[in-house]
Amino acid sequence: MAKETTAAAVPTKDRLLKALTGNLGTYLIVVAFFVIIEAMIAGKSITSAFQGQLVPICVYVSAALSLNLVVGVSGELSLGHAGFMSVGAFSGAILSSVLMDAVPDPALRLLLCIITGGIFGAIFGAIVGVPVMRLSGDYLAIVTLAFGEIIKNLLNNLYVGHDAAGLHFSMTDTTSLGMTNGTVVVNGPQGAVGITKISTFVAGTLLVLFTLFVVLNLMKSRSGRAIMAVRDNKIAAEAVGINVTKYRLMAFVVAAALAGMAGALYAMNFSSVVPSRFDYNTSILILVYVVLGGIGSMRGSVIAAAILTVLPETLRFMADYRMLIYAVVLIAVMVLPNIPAVASLMEKVKEAMPWNKRTTAEEGGAQ
Amino acid sequence: MDFLTNLINGISLGSIYAIIALGYTMVYGIAKMLNFAHGDVIMVGGYICFMTLNALGLNPLIGILAAVVGCTLLGICIERIAYKPLRQSPSLTVLITAIGVSYLLQNLALLIWGANPKVFPSVVGGSGPIMLFDGQLVISMETIVTIVVCAVIMVALVLFTSKTKMGKAMRACSEDPGAARLMGINVDTTISTTFAIGSGLAAIAGVLMMSAYPSLVPTTGSMPGIKAFTAAVFGGIGSIPGAVLGGVLLGIIEVFAKAYIGTQFADAIVFAVLIVVLLIKPSGLLGKYVPEKV
DSSP: OHHHHHHHHSOHHHHHHHHHHSHHHHHHHHHHHHHHHHHHHHTTOSOHHHHHHHHHHHHHHHHHHHHHIIIIISOOOOSOHHHHHHHHHHHHHHHHHHTTTTOOOHHHHHHHHHHHHHHHHHHHHHHHHHHHTTOOHHHHHHHHHHHHHHHHHHHTTOEEEEETTEEEEESSOSGGGOOSSOEEEEEGGGOBOSOOOOOOHHHHHHHHHHHHHHHHHHHHSHHHHHHHHHHHOHHHHHHTTOOHHHHHHHHHHHHHHHHHHHHHHHHTTSSOBOGGGGSHHHHHHHHHHHHHHOTTOHHHHHHHHHHHHHHHHHGGGGGGGHHHHHHHHHHHHHHGGGSHHHHHHHHHHHHHSHHHHHHHHHHHHHO | OHHHHHHHHHHHHHHHHHHHHHHHHHHHHHHOOOOTTHHHHHHHHHHHHHHHHHTSOOOHHHHHHHHHHHHHHHHHHHIIIIIGGGTTSOHHHHHHHHHHHHHHHHHHHHHHHOSSOBOOOOSOOSSOOEEETTTTEEEOHHHHHHHHHHHHHHHHHHHHHHHSHHHHHHHHHHHOHHHHHHTTOOHHHHHHHHHHHHHHHHHHHHHHHHHHSOOBOTTTTHHHHHHHHHHHHHHOTTOHHHHHHHHHHHHHHHHHIIIIIOGGGHHHHHHHHHHHHHHHSTTOSSOOOOOOOO
């Protein structure tokens, strides 16, 4: 009640500012980004290299958001997130090939593939999550890493084809699929082959918005508060009657499902996808987006993932030095704020900013 | 005889994992951080040794010494520049920094030495492989040297941490850094020393690994690094005998999986065993169970 009265008392300008710095602002950033890019495409002022990055940007943003649900909201360090993306990518690719004739509309087929990717991501999230939730901390991290590597290893040996009789699976080679006149969809280390590219930037943006919607609303819900309570103090949460395992698992499975959807979108953007594309390096890359954007901050994840996906391309003019620069930037961003001299300087700059002056004045007045 | 050959190869591979895992476990025990750059220190050690052997044409012993000295200095530098300012930071910040250092080392190596694989000359000279049972069992000198070196290092480290002043300081710091500081232990120096020892060990592991599997590229260190990290957790992270046990078991499992189940599933089996062990005994084989207190 008290909150509402204050909200009414605040001038419209401030309320608008509050909304923009809140969740609404995050949605607006995504929409604004989408509109600007679409305008640039219409105006042909965009390089083809950058245009090729658009769907991956959306994929990594979604993946970072979903990982942030595990790392930031649930407080567990997961190093196998790319594994769920790869499950989604491969199940999506298989379904896309099967439905090629049955569902001719590419947008509908993409939707079905993304949903399937999400379902399989959730199934694997549950398979991995149930045993993993017995552990915590660094042990949980290493086990998720192990699961990610196992998924990659198994997919490296998976052969899938389909013909009139239905789907065929094998773990040895394509000939053992026993098809006479079928299509090979997944060909071991070569990965999912012969994918029709149906991912679009529009679909990517919609997926990002959907992921944001799910994550932000989960955070605001009763379950989300339970998840955060478990993160902040497991024992206290348990003492007030929160089922710790249930809520940790919920965050993990929802994140795996969202990662699976992102993976399906990723696969549909290329003609083939190899399992080693989703190794632990990719998991770590997504974790870097989450940490650089700010653990627990969804807006941070969106911005960090978008910028860092584009950054290596933008640095291309530096040729061989670009990954080196990337590494140095990564270390600097992490270390510099922790050096006292730099930290005090940053504090001074922050205080000098006009919008902070006002808040400090207000705080002073309230006392 | 196949069984025995595989067993010996497994122990040899496992010994390499064990030496790397020792570095991981010591650093984790004292600084409570996952040093993801550890695997890349191995790679740097390999390159330094390769340079002294190939470009300068020096004695293998000097090559090993150069690698150890180089990596020790590198370890101290990394610790001072990247990790020291982060002592009070959350573990994720340190983890990302370690990943950054890992990228940095890999890309520096890529710039300096290029992406083409370098064929590493074995540092183990002397006689050829030992033949036993009418040549049915062949043991290469590299295998023997690796196993012996690993055993020596483990014994030396156990003695070092239990008998010397610095070793005791390390154990005190890993137990309770605050109390250790009150007892007059210089925690920063102790952590630096730990990094120095861990990196020196990584150099030895790198040279031994390159002698047995002679293809050196900038990403050589990452997979053994991950496996060794797995081994350290497997044996109970923070425990020196645990790291060796975990490493050797992991090596044996990997070689047996390759021989009897199939090369392509070896990694999956190694990681699956790790998961099963951790689910049964969440603190690793020789790790201490620390109950959570309110």
